[in-house]
Each structure stands twice: as C-alpha cells, then as structure tokens.
Amino acid sequence: MKATKNIRWWIIATIFLATTINYIDRQALSVAAPVIREDLNLSNEQYSWIVSSFLLAYTIMQIISGRLIDVLGTKKGFSIAIVWWSIANMLHAFGSGMLSLGIFRFLLGIGEAGNYPAAMKAISEWFPKEERSKAVGIVNMGPGLGAIIAPPLLAWLIISFGWKMAFVVTGALGFFWLLLWRWIYYEPEQHPKISKEELKLIQGKKELEQTKEKLPWVHYFRYKEVWGLALARFVSDGAFYFFVFWLPSWLADEKGFSLTEIGMFAWIPFLFSDIGSFVGGWTGEKLISKGFSLNASRKWVLWVGAILVVPVLGCLYVESPYIAITLISISLFATQFKQSSLFTLPIDVFSKKDAASVWGITGSAGSFGAMLFTPIIGWLVDTISYSPVFVIVAFLHIISALLIMVFIPRIQPIFNNK
Structure with missing residues (x-):
C-alpha cells in the first residue's frame, strides 16, 4: 500500500474534527437555553444545576476514561466515547424538565469525557515533543470551532425545526466521524500508510519514553507535578466554561439579543479562541526551535496568556454589546493561547504509557472546578448580577499560572529524573 506523507497530521486533523463535534454537542444546550428556559419555565439557578450534572459526570469519568483508554487503546476507546455521547446528545430531544435534562446531560458528560484523554494519548503515540504543543494547539482549536459553528447552526435548527430536533441533528454528527x-487510526508501528521516514522520526524521538514502565494508577498522586497540573486546571477551566455555557444567556439577558442575533454574534469570541489555541501551540514550538528550553517556552506562553485575559473586566464598564464581544474575544484568545501550553504539560512530563491517565486526572480536576463554579454563577446572576462573575473569571488564569510555578518549578520529563 502506498504510504501517505505526514499521516500523523491527517490523524490530528481527524481528532480536531472529533473535538469540534464534541463542543457542538456540548454547546447545543447553551445556545438553546433562552428558548428551553422559557418553554420549560426554568430559572437561571435550575439551568445551572442542569449544566452541573454534565460537569459532575465529566469530572468522574475523565479519570475513569483516561485509565480505560490506556487499557483499551486509543482507537477502541475513542470509538466507544463518541458513540456514547452522540446517543446521549440525541436523548435531549426527550427532555421535559430539570430532572430529565439533568439525566441526559449527565449521560452526555460520561461520553464526552473520553475525548481529550484519547486525543492526548494519540498525540503522545504519534508526535515527538518538539511537535506536541502544535498538535495540542490544533486539537484545542476544536472547542473554538465547535462554539463558532454551534450558535448559527443551532439557531437555524431551532427556528426552523424546534429545539428538540436540534439535538437530534447535532447528535448524529458523531456517527459520520466514527467511520x-x-x-484512519492505528498506532504508528501498525499503520498501513505510514512511511518509513515518518516512523523513524516518531520512534527515534521517543526512545527515552519507551524505557518507562506504566505507573500503577494510585502512584500518580505521589507526584507533585500531578497535583500542580490538577490544581491549575481546577481553578482555570471554569473560566472557559462560563463563556461556553453562559455567553448566549448573557447576551440575551444583559444586551437584549434575540436568538437570531445570538446566532449572528455569539460565535465570534470562539473564533478568536481558536486562533489563540493555534498561535499558542505555534509559539511554543517556535520558542523551542529558537533555543528556549521546554520549561521556558511553556511558561512564557502560560504567563502571556494569563495576563491577557484580564481586560475582560472592561465588559463591566461598556454599554456597547459589540465592544463587550470584542473584549470577550481578546479574553478567549488569551485563554486558549495559555491552555495550549497547560494542556501539553501532561505529555511533556509523563510518558506516552501514562498520558491518558494523567490527562484524565487533571481534566477531572478542571471539570470539578467548573462544576463547583457553575451553580455559583447561577446564584450570583439570580441574586446580584453577572458583574462578580466577570471579576472572578478575569483572574483565575493568573492563579492557574502561579500554581504551575509553585508545583512544577522546572518542566521536564519526569522519567528522566525520578
């Protein structure tokens, strides 16, 4: 069979597509929220608990799915995950109130939790460290593209066919991806279309990793690096989820946007988040090629991104919704610029045998933090306003970067020095 040049980049494009579908399905509820809340007579606090049910399942299952993917393998594990979450998303069409939507949201969280552990394991299998930040940056553009596509797509589906059919259509996307x-996916050594040159590149760059035995699961918690990564995700993931789950409602509640206007404008900040993810990954790779150490390049990207999130505070002082959308766009660019580095650290520090498990632990910490933050958002919005939420969001990423500095003073492969 004729080899395909740079098959690893075709694989990362496929994973990027899965992550895009993941976030279209995830954001379907947030785009439909203004309509569903009115149709089912739900308060902001009730909506926040529905969102939290997703995050509860996501928190629990990232640890479990990370371990399962390490055991089952990337191909089989990813397949099971996307079938599960696609069916769960379609079940939302049968939602009739807070309880049923909460159950279906919980089921969605179980399946969607497998996406990132599988993606990170694939990257650890297919990419040398010099290319990993770019690969992670590309995958991490998926949430942004999903959030770009979701508002106009969902708005059109809801206006044309109703909110229930919107969940059926978006849920069906995963089955096309599965084919x-x-x-396309095999491990490098078994791939029928990999060239000898590409296989040599991948194997030659990972000799040290191949000498490392897989850690027993409980042993991960003995490493301060795991605690640092988990705490950094715990405090920062909720900031991104605020915009994923609440931006359409904020535009409707605070700026008076109709569903049509939400479809026209709510995707713009996520376009910038996509750009930030790619630029962050590219910057990390470029800094290494210019002689920066792995430690310096990752932390430079972390801090620049964390600081550039702060201008989102300007949303509290501007009347124009378009200026506010601009400030949110800058914030989401900076968020994903930073996260392209943070998300790469588990596969920088641990071997490919441990990548999905470590990612699962840190991802669970992130979604647990978001789960705790979400009902607080609902309570603050119902009792005060969105203002304190924006203040909190502005500084969470700086705290996240500080935690990395404290727990991982020097970023380097753990199997080389422990």
Whole structure:
C-alpha cells in the first residue's frame, strides 16, 4: 500500500474534527437555553444545576476514561466515547424538565469525557515533543470551532425545526466521524500508510519514553507535578466554561439579543479562541526551535496568556454589546493561547504509557472546578448580577499560572529524573 506523507497530521486533523463535534454537542444546550428556559419555565439557578450534572459526570469519568483508554487503546476507546455521547446528545430531544435534562446531560458528560484523554494519548503515540504543543494547539482549536459553528447552526435548527430536533441533528454528527476514525487510526508501528521516514522520526524521538514502565494508577498522586497540573486546571477551566455555557444567556439577558442575533454574534469570541489555541501551540514550538528550553517556552506562553485575559473586566464598564464581544474575544484568545501550553504539560512530563491517565486526572480536576463554579454563577446572576462573575473569571488564569510555578518549578520529563 502506498504510504501517505505526514499521516500523523491527517490523524490530528481527524481528532480536531472529533473535538469540534464534541463542543457542538456540548454547546447545543447553551445556545438553546433562552428558548428551553422559557418553554420549560426554568430559572437561571435550575439551568445551572442542569449544566452541573454534565460537569459532575465529566469530572468522574475523565479519570475513569483516561485509565480505560490506556487499557483499551486509543482507537477502541475513542470509538466507544463518541458513540456514547452522540446517543446521549440525541436523548435531549426527550427532555421535559430539570430532572430529565439533568439525566441526559449527565449521560452526555460520561461520553464526552473520553475525548481529550484519547486525543492526548494519540498525540503522545504519534508526535515527538518538539511537535506536541502544535498538535495540542490544533486539537484545542476544536472547542473554538465547535462554539463558532454551534450558535448559527443551532439557531437555524431551532427556528426552523424546534429545539428538540436540534439535538437530534447535532447528535448524529458523531456517527459520520466514527467511520473516518475506524479507517484512519492505528498506532504508528501498525499503520498501513505510514512511511518509513515518518516512523523513524516518531520512534527515534521517543526512545527515552519507551524505557518507562506504566505507573500503577494510585502512584500518580505521589507526584507533585500531578497535583500542580490538577490544581491549575481546577481553578482555570471554569473560566472557559462560563463563556461556553453562559455567553448566549448573557447576551440575551444583559444586551437584549434575540436568538437570531445570538446566532449572528455569539460565535465570534470562539473564533478568536481558536486562533489563540493555534498561535499558542505555534509559539511554543517556535520558542523551542529558537533555543528556549521546554520549561521556558511553556511558561512564557502560560504567563502571556494569563495576563491577557484580564481586560475582560472592561465588559463591566461598556454599554456597547459589540465592544463587550470584542473584549470577550481578546479574553478567549488569551485563554486558549495559555491552555495550549497547560494542556501539553501532561505529555511533556509523563510518558506516552501514562498520558491518558494523567490527562484524565487533571481534566477531572478542571471539570470539578467548573462544576463547583457553575451553580455559583447561577446564584450570583439570580441574586446580584453577572458583574462578580466577570471579576472572578478575569483572574483565575493568573492563579492557574502561579500554581504551575509553585508545583512544577522546572518542566521536564519526569522519567528522566525520578
């Protein structure tokens, strides 16, 4: 069979597509929220508990799915995850109140939790460290693209066919992706279309990792690096989820946007988040190629991104919704610029055998933090306003960067020095 040049980049494009679908399905509820809340007579606090049910499942299952993917393998594990979450998303069409939507949201969280552990394991299998930040940056553009596509797509589906059909259509996307995944993904050594040159590049760059035995699961918690990564995700993930789950409601409640206007404008900040993810990954790779150490390049990207999130505070002082959208766009660019570095650290520090498990632990910490933050958002919005939420969001990423500095003073592969 004829080899395909740079097959690893075709694989990362396929994973990027899965992550895009993941976030279209995830954001379907937030775009439909103004309509569903009115149709089912739900308060902001009730809506926040529905969102939290997703995050509860996501928190629990990232640890479990990370371990399962390490055991089952990337191809099979990713396949099971996307089938599960696609069916769960379609079940939302049968939602009739807070309880049923909460249950379906919980089921969605179980399946969607497998996406990132599988993606990070694939990157650890297919990419040398010099290319990993770019690969992670590309995958991490998926949430932004999903959030770009979701508002206009969902608004059109809801206006044309009703909110229930919107969940059926978006849920069906995963089954089309599954056909592509089953065809394209194998480990490098078994891939029928990999060239000898590409296989040599991948294997030659990972000799040290191949000498490392897989850690027993409980042993991960003995490493301060795991605690640092988990705490950094715990405090920062909720900031991004605020915009994923609440931006359409904020535009409707505070700026008077109709569903049509939400479809026209709510995608713009996520376009900038996509750009930030790619630029962050590219910057990390470029700094290494210019002679920066792994430690210096990752932390430079972390701090620049964390600081550039702060201008989102300007949303509290501007009347124009378009200026506010601009400030949120800058914030989401900076968020994903930073996260392209933070998300790469588990596969920088741990071996490919441990990548999905470590990612699962840190991802669970992130979604747990977001789960705790979400009902607080609902309570603050119902009792005070969105203002304190924006203040909190502005500084969470700086705290996240500080935690990395404290727990991981020097970023380097753990199997080289422990």
